[in-house]
Amino acid sequence: MIKNIVFDLGNVLVDFDPARFVMEKTEDPQQQILLMSEIFGSVDWLRFDKGLMNRAELLVSVNSRLPEELHAVAEDLLATWYNGLNSIPQMAELPQRLKEKGLSLYILSNAPKDYYLYEDKVPSHNAFDGIFISADWKLSKPEHEIFRTFYSHFRLNPAECYFIDDSAANILAAEETGMYGFHFKRNFSILEKELARLGLL
Template identity: 30%
Template sequence: MSDITTIFWDLGGVVLTNAWDREQRVKVLNEFGITDPAMLNEFGDRHREVAALFETGQCSLDEYLDMTVFGLTNGFTKEKFIQKMFEQSKAIDGMSVLQSIAASGKYFLATLNNESKELNEHRIKQFKLDNYFNAFFSSCYLNRMKPDPDIYRTALSITQNAPAECVFIDDRAQNVQAANRVGIHAIQYQNPGQLTQALASLGVKL
């Protein structure tokens, strides 16, 4: 087995909470008084129509909000809504594993995550992720999303690594399976202990 040189990480569900999944969307909408099921359904429809554009950097956060929330109501300011969006992000237990591996200095660490530009950059700054990661292969920069196999191939091309030298960590099975199909060792994250054991089985030492 090739020695592991590079570890690609998802963020939401592994290192941080999800940034803007359904749970976060409903919570923020409710906080701004949008609780009517018909309005929530309409927002959901609008979100689905533009989500891929938003997460692949083809529309800005302002444009996304204009096409979703502020197409339904203007009873609050965009600035306050964005602040609430940002407040949904929290560190979770996988952060401890990331910090330990980063401290070892033995591996090239990069994100491989689906996220919109503004939320991604807020999370990088808020949680000082540039202290741990050498690069950010995010959907908003690469203009494609997991589980599209091209996003994994692009990350491999940029780093000039063979798939067998890399590990990918994600909490979602379809993303893990997609990485496996291009030859990357992939781990579906459950908890820090399970992740540590799975990495050790591949020769990754904390």
């Protein structure tokens, strides 16, 4: 019996679109490619998400690989990227609807500590019973350990949890640790039908 719904953040509850963030800072295609590659497409970004690097350290590392004329742009981008996050309209009401059905709600996301600067952008964020951010634990999906630590921290039975994530690898890892879920690809109507089939909506 499902008692808990576990949500990812990026491209599930909020629209995480780094290319758009970059395009808002520069119209030059070559600069856009560099910024995407050296910030959001870098190992450093994964370290940032995992809490192994703070924003200042990330900027130093990124700027060591970027031409000097992009240093200020990179600094601005890292200071403001989360302002470009918007709730995904069809998902905005879902947490509250599930809450009203008596389900407990959790967030399990790969996200840097910047999360606490933008948490008010998360739809119905006050309805969640628990927030589990990768940077706080120095773990990241799809590592099995992050799922096991999540269950342990909130004293959850994975068999009673249902996970909604946009990454197939994360869904597979969740299944391998006992939690089933749904691979979300902006296919809201299919998700809604599946939740209804399970008696959750």
